[in-house]
Amino acid sequence: MTRILLVEDNEMNRDMLSRRLERKGYQVTLAVDGLSGVEMAAAHLPDLVLMDMSLPVLDGWEATRRLKAALPTRHIPVIALTAHAMAGDREKALEAGCDDYDTKPIELPRLLEKIEALLGGTGKDSP
Amino acid sequence: MTDPLPAGEGAGRHALPAVLLHDLRTPLGQIIGYAEMLAEQAEEAGGEGQAADLHKIGAAGYRILELIEEHFHALPTRADEPVPSPNGRGPGHALQRRLAPGRAPGAVRLADFIVANREPILAEWEAFARTCTPASGAMDIVALRDHANEMLTVIAADLRTPQGGSAQSEKGKGKAPDGESDAPTAAE
Numbered sequence: 468m469t470r471i472l473l474v475e476d477n478e479m480n481r482d483m484l485s486r487r488l489e490r491k492g493y494q495v496t497l498a499v500d501g502l503s504g505v506e507m508a509a510a511h512l513p514d515l516v517l518m519d520m521s522l523p524v525l526d527g528w529e530a531t532r533r534l535k536a537a538l539p540t541r542h543i544p545v546i547a548l549t550a551h552a553m554a555g556d557r558e559k560a561l562e563a564g565c566d567d568y569d570t571k572p573i574e575l576p577r578l579l580e581k582i583e584a585l586l587g588g589t590g591k592d593s594p
Numbered sequence: 595m596t597d598p599l600p601a602g603e604g605a606g607r608h609a610l611p612a613v614l615l616h617d618l619r620t621p622l623g624q625i626i627g628y629a630e631m632l633a634e635q636a637e638e639a640g641g642e643g644q645a646a647d648l649h650k651i652g653a654a655g656y657r658i659l660e661l662i663e664e665h666f667h668a669l670p671t672r673a674d675e676p677v678p679s680p681n682g683r684g685p686g687h688a689l690q691r692r693l694a695p696g697r698a699p700g701a702v703r704l705a706d707f708i709v710a711n712r713e714p715i716l717a718e719w720e721a722f723a724r725t726c727t728p729a730s731g732a733m734d735i736v737a738l739r740d741h742a743n744e745m746l747t748v749i750a751a752d753l754r755t756p757q758g759g760s761a762q763s764e765k766g767k768g769k770a771p772d773g774e775s776d777a778p779t780a781a782e
Contacts, residue, residue, distance in 0.1 A: 477620060526713060
């Protein structure tokens, strides 16, 4: 089963997205801020990380930079999630090391396509 | 809110602080997301009529989102240009230009503003540290950013905490609050 780490500080967003992903067959673990996201990624080595960008303690950009700078976690695909949808957000996320980018509100079919596209090269069964 | 933009990109749209747009989109996303999830569950359970109604809620949410996109745009609050060297006008000058060039950021709670603009504040702070504090050359810039990030978190939390007049007065003198406060007043 594909394991996804969802790093999201908003409780309702976390609950909603994790439940929708679990309904699609993914195993979802949760982190509520950027620092705990980095720590959980290192500890559990998920197949993919969904990273909100506006996070407390450590924001999503810096958390992604740390994931991509650390040897054990640099291979884990990271999809940035943001509600800002402002010009430059995508480039900024990619510069931080994110492998893809999606905007809130989440359109689940679109997000699932991006997840599967990134997991396609890992050889893992999906979900 | 500002007057609508003239001809060109975003013509006719009003400017709102980015944090307000973010705060509008977030609950909308939740309405849409939960409605879609419940609709899926209803469909699986054979409740076609209920699913159709839930899809209508989701569609209405998307329509509100479209209206927001059509009529509003965010005041620029992002660092999308190289950080210039401080020019003697103080480190806040370049930051202010990047956050809201030529206009006020609007009525936003300071704590929310700090949280929403954490990245550009840290970028400006880092640029200032690199260019204006010689000692920073020997320091780990990641550790410095972490420290500044933690300070911003503490400041935002402090701003959100109602405090009495005496506590604010003591803080103004550089003294830490003792945890007790008299009649709370707005901290921001």
